[in-house]
Amino acid sequence: MRLQLSARVSKAHLERTVRSLAEIPTRHTLSGAMGADAAAAWLERELRGYGGNLQVAQQRWVQAAGGRMTKAVEIGNVLATLPGTDSPERVIVVSGHYDSRVTDVLDARSPAPGANDDASGVSVVLECARLMAGMRPRCTVIFAAVTGEEQSLLGSAQLAKTLKEQGKTVVAMATYDIVGNSVSQEGKRDNKHIRVFSTSDELNELPTQATRRKALGTDGDSPARTLARAIADAARRQVKGISVALTLRNDRYGRGGDHSSFLAAGFPAAVRFTEPGEDWRHQHQDLRTENGVKLGDLPEFVDFAYLNRVTQVALAWLSELALAPPAPARATLKQDLSNATTLTWAPVEGAAGYELLWRRTTEFDWSGSKAIAGATTQAALPLSKDDYLFAVRAVGPKGERGLPTVVGR
Template structure:
């Protein structure tokens, strides 16, 4: 038998990196000897990159009011139908009446902002197209809270205020749309109300869009306008079907919200796709970094919710208003309830065996919607107060070494304090190690770039951290 080769010693610097970067009390590596209970618990522990809520954020979350959310949902249902093809000039029924009420509410919030928030209609005429038989005006309601430090950096939250029954072309029957999607509109409106009196560093846009059920028309128009204007949208969330915690079998999960996040970007060029295939990173799109950021900031006792990130663009055979933003190259993700009740969703209002069916307010869980709003608020407010994600992050690959050199551009935020390098095994879904590197634009880690994934995030003077940027290879 050939004698065994002695194990190659780990250099002191590499041992130092491994020891110093494991954040105490954060990510736990589950070994092959772990019990099933330990493995299960590990998935619920905070990731190494988790950010606890600040006192400012905790105060904001306490202001989110389930009663106001319920009032918003019931008011939207009161318009009878909000179908995109319904009447637009009736003061009490149809999508036009709903549009005018939402605008008035948003303007009342803007009045408390000291001039920082504006609310306006964003309209265009959609020519005949699938599910649009005649030229139809589609109108979004957009409230913009301008940032006080880096207003050019923008984050968007939306819900769609149009509704439908089973027949997607039926524009006259009652279509309450409580869960789908007055619940999402109520989230966006409640965040606008609570945040209007505050001063975010970056700009936040609160939107109620139309045309979703007919083909995502309103969101597509909004995303295209942002793109044409060169707007730096660094994150977008749509809230669609976030009203109920009950599944169609009657089971409830009132403390979980799903977040759908696309992997390989929709807008990726063939050259970018080829590079990604050669180095990995299929799980590291900007949208998935955004989803990890939501876990970092909103999956905690302050929101009372567990964020279940789903690594998919959306559910089978369906899509939401985040998709037009993805198609424009923006990071975007969709919140939706843990398990939908298809017996109620998109059903005509009817009574069977003494039970009323349809997408009605009685189906909604208003404390649950409030917790969903807190998840959105925790992520959005931290995004707006933290620095933007680092730009032009790259891994230098020209030298064949067992270390990794990372470079990036310094951000322009006046309160920028420095950067952190994060890393994880290629088989891990979340970042497991954090290395503070200071106010620099390059750093060398004594770990092989062939064996693990790296990322970079920015830190400001109050300790808030940006989403992670996944570096691209630079020969």
Template sequence: MFLKFISVSLLLSIGVVSEARSQRPDPVITEMLKEVSSARIEADIKKLESFGTRNTLSAQDDPKRGIGAARDWIYEEFRRISEACAGCLTVEKQSFTQPVAQRIPQPTVITNVFATLKGTTDPERFYVVSGHYDSMCTSPTDAECDAPGANDDASGTAAVIEMARVMSKRKFDASIIFMAVAGEEQGLLGARYFATQAAERKMNIEAMFTNDIVGGVTTKKNSPDRNKVRVFAEGVPSNETEQQAATRRSVGGENDSPARQLARYIFETAEMYSPDFGVMMIYRRDRYGRGGDHIPFLENGFAAVRFTEPNEDYDHQHQNVRTVDGKFYGDTSEYVDFDYVARVTRINAASLARLALAPAKPRNVGIVTARLGNDTELKWDASQDADIAGYEIVWRDTTAATWTNSRFIGNVTSYVMKDMSKDNVFFGVRAVDKSGNKSPVVYPRPTR
């Protein structure tokens, strides 16, 4: 069934100022989220753990242990999900040989496994959600040690598989790619290959999520931020040119990259669909000294963010499984909170559903700087979406973290905000369809 039930009628009072987060929850998305199962997530995490190690350098031809066994199980799991929806998923393995590198002592085949749910009306617009299925002990090149990797990152992989199960039962305007990558612990290798290939093919990937360490480690259950998940979003884009950087420095916008707009969209989604479990926006690309699979996407010009639990326990990450002086070390499933993973999965699924149902982001959004004045003129290209209702201008104080106000201005390609100076606030534009679905905000660039 289609998930387009929200009326746009309340938006049609042109010129009415309202809170920016005015879209009401879609009851069909709400129903979809009820199908996310912590028991299924638990079973998938324990299955991935059962392969002993999933180190990228481990055995690829052992049916029970190693990266190859995990790869084949994920592939077959995606195929089973596709069979249940009458072949609605295109399931693929993407393999390449990684040459010798810092954490690759010999040429190694790395395989990404992914399933694509094709969009109905805009299938060439893609949204990617990933987890990495490889794991490691203390040494990233130790292919023999037990590396259960329950939290890092069977949790993220299980979340992606569960999203595929639940979302494949529905139809969306745009396409969604559910992906499990390998080689993350060796330097983001699987994600880098996919992102580079996607850029070379000029794929229209409007957003990418990676879920990495989303297990809600049980030793941190009493943390004050327990009912949140971190969403890391970079400020200045990784692929920004010197000219773009100079423009940004001259007018601001260091806090308005596509990744930041994506994080705000996810934050807004969590407020709508997950009132008891929220998003902690982190204005950083990643944690100190760490990296994730969103980074190659950022470097190739795609908006991307990372989901991670708020308080990590390093005794249960990247550790050889052992007990020392009565203290256990190791990333095993007994330290994973499966209900927490399910909550993170629901925020991912709701955000992906909203994105894939909404129109594409407006293109070539500009703020006119040809003349001085206390009015602000914005313009953009007309949407090609057949279901477009119009556009919404949003704004906030320059010190505000999220968009606070909005005005629906109809199906036009320019608009003048009277008596509102571009020098005093930040503006953005987003597309709205006839069901009220909204795209992420696009921050305007100066234009003549």
């Protein structure tokens, strides 16, 4: 499926977003009117300007004092929502955090341009919103610029909690955080990959599901990993010049991000995007020069051509999942004494066909697939159920692939 939206990503627009946000002296969560609030107002105006079917609003609340909040402050997320036409209760969330920080996480006054962490992620979210504004997706899409990430994931936690209270099902959530730098601290250049981190966490799992997972060896098929594989697949089919590097770990070693708020709220299909090689001289640093090295998270250290490709990946999977039919409610296999495998799945409304996916139990990404045309909901494969993992996904009339349902989950 090619929506061609990826081809319309504007590097100039991404750069404008990053520079506009970095120009605000600080976007620290405790910085108030001239800082974080000014950034939120700018983001709201910007998103409103995209028009189309976007519903733009700030979600504001008073965050109590405690932890990394030295006082109670009214703070806010900036949200642009594309309402779903078929199943609005199914929600996809894509986020970046607009707050920034320097060396001292409580320093709300020093200049904190936060160009890569995380104006880069916010620019991806805004560009997706701009290019998808005219779309009428099957499910609801929320483009979120969240606050308070550096003060302990406050904005994403608030958003996840609200969606839970509203009874929504977040079928996919991805945070773009530190996605604009292509040269690592050690000087290694990689502008051809974007990492996607996914957890094995089974936070929502019922005891019966756990029993099945342990018995059938589907440990590597958590909802987060199923989403991560779908993202990698959409990128392979739709985008050239960059590919998704799957990392089967919730986040970088010992660190965290906004997707964790969704996992904690009981939305298990949540992943994180981050560049392949970070440079900590340009993250969370007071602006200064030390031994001839310029420190600070400045726009000059963002590779906008790379950020452009990362945004193409974002549009590829996001626009496809937004238009695709939902995942089959269940997919099972016939437990017969045969070295072949017969799969059966629940029909999906709006599906023009289905696609079977498989991989060996030792592989981490799908390595085989077969298209099934029409309304058939059963198919046999000459592969042993002992040696392979299987999944089924619905395909829309234009070839849009939905999220897979893994057999044995």
